[in-house]
Amino acid sequence: MAYRFVAAVVACGTASLALAQDRAPDGRQYLSQPLVKSIYTADPSAHVFDGKIYVYPSHDVPTETPDDDLGNQYAMHDYRVLRMDKIGAPVTVGPVALDVKQVPWASQQMWAPDAAYKNGTYYLYFPARDKTKDKNGLGKFMVGVATSKSPMGPFKADPKPIAGAFSMDPAVFTDTDGKSYLYFGGIWGGQLQRWKDGKFDPSGSDTDLGKDDQPALTGKVARLNADMKSLAETPHDAVILDEAGKPVLGGDHDKRFFEASWMFKRGGQYYYTYSTGDTHFLNYATGTNPYGPFTYRGHFLLPVQGWTTHHSIIETGGKWWLFYADTQLSGKNHLRNVKVTELNFNADGTIKTIDPLVK
Numbered sequence: 001m002a003y004r005f006v007a008a009v010v011a012c013g014t015a016s017l018a019l020a021q022d023r024a025p026d027g028r029q030y031l032s033q034p035l036v037k038s039i040y041t042a043d044p045s046a047h048v049f050d051g052k053i054y055v056y057p058s059h060d061v062p063t064e065t066p067d068d069d070l071g072n073q074y075a076m077h078d079y080r081v082l083r084m085d086k087i088g089a090p091v092t093v094g095p096v097a098l099d100v101k102q103v104p105w106a107s108q109q110m111w112a113p114d115a116a117y118k119n120g121t122y123y124l125y126f127p128a129r130d131k132t133k134d135k136n137g138l139g140k141f142m143v144g145v146a147t148s149k150s151p152m153g154p155f156k157a158d159p160k161p162i163a164g165a166f167s168m169d170p171a172v173f174t175d176t177d178g179k180s181y182l183y184f185g186g187i188w189g190g191q192l193q194r195w196k197d198g199k200f201d202p203s204g205s206d207t208d209l210g211k212d213d214q215p216a217l218t219g220k221v222a223r224l225n226a227d228m229k230s231l232a233e234t235p236h237d238a239v240i241l242d243e244a245g246k247p248v249l250g251g252d253h254d255k256r257f258f259e260a261s262w263m264f265k266r267g268g269q270y271y272y273t274y275s276t277g278d279t280h281f282l283n284y285a286t287g288t289n290p291y292g293p294f295t296y297r298g299h300f301l302l303p304v305q306g307w308t309t310h311h312s313i314i315e316t317g318g319k320w321w322l323f324y325a326d327t328q329l330s331g332k333n334h335l336r337n338v339k340v341t342e343l344n345f346n347a348d349g350t351i352k353t354i355d356p357l358v359k
């Protein structure tokens with residue numbers, strides 16, 4: 001199948017051009033179009049602050065580093081915030097909101113961030129490698145926090161990572177009672193498999209493979225203190241149970257947690273959502289509280305074009321929306337673009353599965 005390309009002229013300070021494909025390599029059409037074409041973006045964490053929609057994405061950058069299972073090709077070094085008045089409105093791309101050079105503890109790879117608001121302050125949560133060296137000569141992923149009086153930044157980073165948090169992909173959920181929770185963790189390049197009892201093994205495994213009959217590794221969840229910058233407790237396992245009430249096993253790659261935690265609440269149910277990584281699904285599991293356990297319910301996004309899949313879900317304008325990313329603009333795994341599409345529920349609260357590529 002031949003690729004068909006359309007040239008998309010892009011305005012971005014010093015104007016740049018992006019080549020957008022109008023069909024995927026297998027001929028299917030994209031369900032939705034990139035939100036911005038002037039920069040590459042991924043891992044969109046969307047929020048409604050003061051009536052406007054803000055998206056906190058990773059800011060993908062070109063690199064010569066080849067793709068590997070550690071994710072070295074994801075060489076991002078800063079964050080830029082996207083803003084829109086409502087879904088479908090023009091999107092403003094903010095200036096640099098935080099650069100790795102401004103984070104005293106971090107060395108590289110500013111991966112998937114999230115944000116929260118409380119009492120006049122905006123909080124940016126972000127993962128990055130620290131300045132230590134593991135068996136691969138790379139730092140360990142930790143989770144940091146930075147603050148600003150504006151949702152667009154610039155943000156000022158705390159001098160140290162959040163004590164007790166580790167690995168990557170932070171996501172903050174604030175419950176209807178005002179308590180906030182930090183979800184985090186990701187396996188393989190995110191190194192979660194190397195953290196046992198809160199201690200990091202710099203020579204530990206690079207994957208979760210070879211433990212098919214054991215309960216899968218889980219994302220982590222801990223309540224945040226009122227300062228929104230520190231954990232109120234030792235992180236808990238966000239356990240996902242299968243239909244029989246048993247923990248999902250490590251060998252079940254279609255179901256098991258890989259990365260990209262996102263929590264939302266609807267109709268009194270807690271929806272824990274996540275990526276399966278190497279099988280490229282976005283899954284959900286439901287529970288009765290923010291800690292779980294959560295019962296596996298299924299896929300809600302089928303594989304996108306590109307290796308990674310990472311998302312957020314918000315309710316605004318009376319509808320639910322899924323923010324996700326694919327590689328439509330570049331055709332390269334590490335140069336992604338964020339998108340949005342409506343998310344629909346069945347009467348019983350299950351989510352209607354979305355195919356991001358349509359015939």
Ligand code: FUB
Nearest residue numbers: 074111112259260308310
């Ligand atoms: O963007 C870098 C990493 O890829 C994210 O942290 C993961 O969730 C995956 O999307």
